[in-house]
Amino acid sequence: MGSIQSKTILFITGAFVSNTCWDEWQKYFQSKGYSTSAPAWPYKDASVQELRARHPHGDKELALLTLHELVEYHVAIIKSLPEKPIVIGHSFGGLLTQIMVNRDLTAAGVAIHSVPPLGVFPYEFSFLKAGWKSLGLFTSIEETYMMSFEDWQYAFVNGMPLEEQQAAYDTFTIPESKTIARDALTSAAKVDFEKAHAPLLLTAGDTDHIMPAHLNNRNFKAYKNSESVVDYKMSPNKNHFVLGLPSWKEDADYILDWIGRN
Numbered sequence: 001m002g003s004i005q006s007k008t009i010l011f012i013t014g015a016f017v018s019n020t021c022w023d024e025w026q027k028y029f030q031s032k033g034y035s036t037s038a039p040a041w042p043y044k045d046a047s048v049q050e051l052r053a054r055h056p057h058g059d060k061e062l063a064l065l066t067l068h069e070l071v072e073y074h075v076a077i078i079k080s081l082p083e084k085p086i087v088i089g090h091s092f093g094g095l096l097t098q099i100m101v102n103r104d105l106t107a108a109g110v111a112i113h114s115v116p117p118l119g120v121f122p123y124e125f126s127f128l129k130a131g132w133k134s135l136g137l138f139t140s141i142e143e144t145y146m147m148s149f150e151d152w153q154y155a156f157v158n159g160m161p162l163e164e165q166q167a168a169y170d171t172f173t174i175p176e177s178k179t180i181a182r183d184a185l186t187s188a189a190k191v192d193f194e195k196a197h198a199p200l201l202l203t204a205g206d207t208d209h210i211m212p213a214h215l216n217n218r219n220f221k222a223y224k225n226s227e228s229v230v231d232y233k234m235s236p237n238k239n240h241f242v243l244g245l246p247s248w249k250e251d252a253d254y255i256l257d258w259i260g261r262n
Contacts, residue, residue, distance in 0.1 A: 004199060004262050006086050006107035011038035012074060012100075014091030014115075015134070015180060016147050016156075017172040018048050021090070021243050028252045034086075041065070042073055048174055055175040056143040062175065063144045067183030071099055078105045084198075086259060090243055091115055091211060092180070094202075095189060098219075101200050102191040108199040108262065110255050113211040113240055116219040118190040130155035130210035136178035144175035155210040156240045168241060193222045199229035199262040203251065205238025229262055 009029050013019040022038035029036050043062035044051060051059070074096055078085060084107040089097035094114025101109035116122060122131075136145050147155065149169050157165040183189065200223070204216035213234050220232040233254060242251060 004086065004108045004259050006083050007034050008081055008083050008085040008107075009034045009036045010074075010078060010081070010085040010087050011036065012087060012089035012093035012096045013038065013041060014089070014093045015176050016174065018051075018174050019044070020048075021172050024248065025088075025243065025252060028249065029256070032256060037077075039074075039077055041070060044174065048170075048172065051174040052146070054144075055146050059144050059175060060142050062177055063142050064179055065177040066179055067186070067188040070180065071096060071188070074100065075103070075105065083107070086110070088112065088255065089114070091240065092184070094211075095184065098191050098200070099189075101197050102195060104198070106198050108201075108259060109197075110201045110203070110258070111219075112203050112251070113205060113208055113238075113242055114202060114216060114219060115184055115189075115211065116215060117193075117222075118185070118187060119193070120215070120219045120222050122215050124212045124215055126209040126212055127215060131181070134176060134178065134181040136181070139178070141178055143178075145178045145181070146175045147173055158209055158239050159207055159237075160239070160241070168244060172244070194224050196225050197223075197228045197230075199231075201231045201233065201255065201258050203242075203254075204232070204234045205240070205242055206234060206236050207239045208242070210240050231258065233258075 011022040019038045019040045026036045086108045087097045087106045088110040090112040092115045094111035097109045097111045152169045202220045204213040223230040
């Protein structure tokens with residue numbers, strides 16, 4: 001048995017989607033003996049339909065949510081748990097996972113197709129194409145951003161049948177804070193790559209447009225502490241909708257095995 005003894009898992013949701021994206025993952029890890037939670041972000045604790053109905057003018061608090069506030073919100077959740085959790089985050093939740101690991105708040109971290117911390121510059125064209133609209137340049141910061149179906153097709157569900165793309169969009173996509181997107185380019189998204197840390201796994205997919213594998217690999221290679229475990233797993237045929245792909249259990253199995261080995 002490895003050194004990761006925690007039986008508590010905190011799932012951290014990414015941007016643009018409801019925390020219900022973790023429902024099957026919670027059932028899986030609960031069946032393996034873990035206590036799990038997947039809290040909604042601040043101002044997102046409502047149904048997809050209700051959140052969409054507020055967009056774009058009726059959710060100023062969400063629109064102005066900052067990365068600092070989002071980090072401290074999750075710090076408070078972690079500190080309320082009975083033990084240091086294993087934190088598993090997707091996309092923007094992956095960035096938050098890396099921040100929590102860097103703050104010594106976790107027993108381990110798994111960053112799935114993670115938004116990179118400050119200093120890992122995302123120059124890939126597909127990243128820029130998929131993500132630039134979320135910054136909301138030349139639009140009111142007090143209005144939320146809602147990804148269009150066309151942008152969703154490119155950023156999240158590329159390569160999937162049209163009906164599955166639409167079903168995923170209708171089920172999970174919600175308005176987002178443009179402030180959060182902009183804050184990912186500031187010191188609020190900084191981690192210390194030299195610092196010792198709990199075991200960390202970064203995963204990537206070779207068909208992910210918004211967080212391409214090449215970017216995730218640079219994120220992985222930025223870590224420089226030779227005494228700390230940091231691993232990287234790149235999987236074929238995985239787009240950014242990795243949590244909801246038919247193959248999601250393969251990823252959950254791999255993560256469970258990685259936890260057991262560390």
